[in-house]
Amino acid sequence: MPIFGQETRKETDLLGEKEIPAEAYYGVQSVRALENFQISGLRTNHYPEFVKAWAMVKWAAASANRDAGIMPPDIYKPIEAACKAVIEGEYMDQFVVDLYQGGAGTSTNMNANEVLANIALEKAGHNKGDYSKIAPNDQLNMSQSTNDTYPTALKLGMLLSNDQLKSELKLLAKSFRTIGNTYLEIVKMGRTELQDAVPMTVGQEFHAYGAALEWEIANIERAQEALYVINMGATAIGTALNTPEGYAENCTNHLSSISGYEFSVANDLIAATWNLQSFVIYSSALKTLATTLSKISNDLIILSSGPRNGLFEINLPPRQPGSSIMPGKVNPVMPELMALVSYRVIGNDVTVSMAASDGDLQLNAYEPVVGISIFESQKILTNTMRAFREFCVDGITINEDTHRRNLETTIGIVTALNPVIGYKKSSELAKEARLSGKGILELIREQKLLTEAEIEKLLAPANMTGLDKSIYPKNKE
Structure with a gap:
């Protein structure tokens, strides 16, 4: 039966039969998730690094199953090819499940299983939906559970996104250092509690911003170490049910080789399955970065205030007219943006902390909102730091006459x-x-x-x- 004129295929699961668009690589469980979780409009493919992480995890699992002799080479090869295609950015439009979902991430896992299974079927010369050859549950989920693949994919996706965030953070710190070098010998008044304190130089002030951001880089690098410990092989609750001997270590080694990150197996898989400490640690590092960025941004707003009746020590590049009623007004929109994004990141960290504290018994079902919060924080911090640097910091100049007059008076x-x-x-x-x-x-x-x-x-x-x-x-x- 066509769906709104589309050709369809039929697929069946525990709850019965569903019509699936014939061209779709996702399957019946993805369709159920689409029906149940129309919440945010943010789908898994909103974060491409997360999708690529899923493909890496599934490839590593398939490799470990092949090594254990429980996945035949003729099944492994098309699965490997499917995973590589997704890692290269293909089929992104098929990862369609809303990021907000119940079920501890099962819908996202099954979306990945179905898409990769159908890609593999086509690469092996079969039709989509012919799960007697390669099945989402039996082959793509072999020796796995959502409860080990989902947190592992989250961690890998965060590490991939973290590389981009650190790159932008390093560039921003360098920009502040450059301003510091430019104005190193221009004397100004330092202030404490917004009152005149003792002299310093403009360069010292901006070098301090660079140093603070470099501390944040170091803090993030320490925090990311927590993401390297994974629970692949834990399956449902950490008892390694339905896994071959040596699977956890082998799968972890394969994932390290595929991704380029040095993962290790948690020393207690039961604890690692319900405990979200690593996400709390990493989210906290993003929060501390946000607090520093907010402080610096608000300093720039104060230092550029005026221009006639404020401090007017620095000039920010004008980006847009600042008022619908006051002609000539130009607002500090880029540092304002950096600050308000920082507030959002701080709020996301609260969400991560609450979700981590409320998991029940052997599983934390609130991992999806942990992932959503951290991925959003990474994305908006990365994009905003880039805009802040390009459209504000790199164009800052100073008003030497203001500094000279302040010192005189x-x-x-x-x-x-x-x-x-x-x-x-x-x-x-x-x-x-x-x-x-x-x-x-x-x-x-x-x-x-x-x-x-x-x-x-x-x-x-x-x-x-x-x-x-x-x-x-x-x-x-």
């Missing part, structure tokens, strides 16, 4: 005078400056406390800021 510079004229006299100058509205340097000149040569020496960046150029090498990565 600030009371905060008095702290640097302590070693020269003493704390008592410095306090008197600070008090007089507050009462008179005059700047510290103006009072020093009036009272002839220092010569112009002494003032110039005092204001030299190395003396004013403790600048140590050795920790700010040019073109620091």
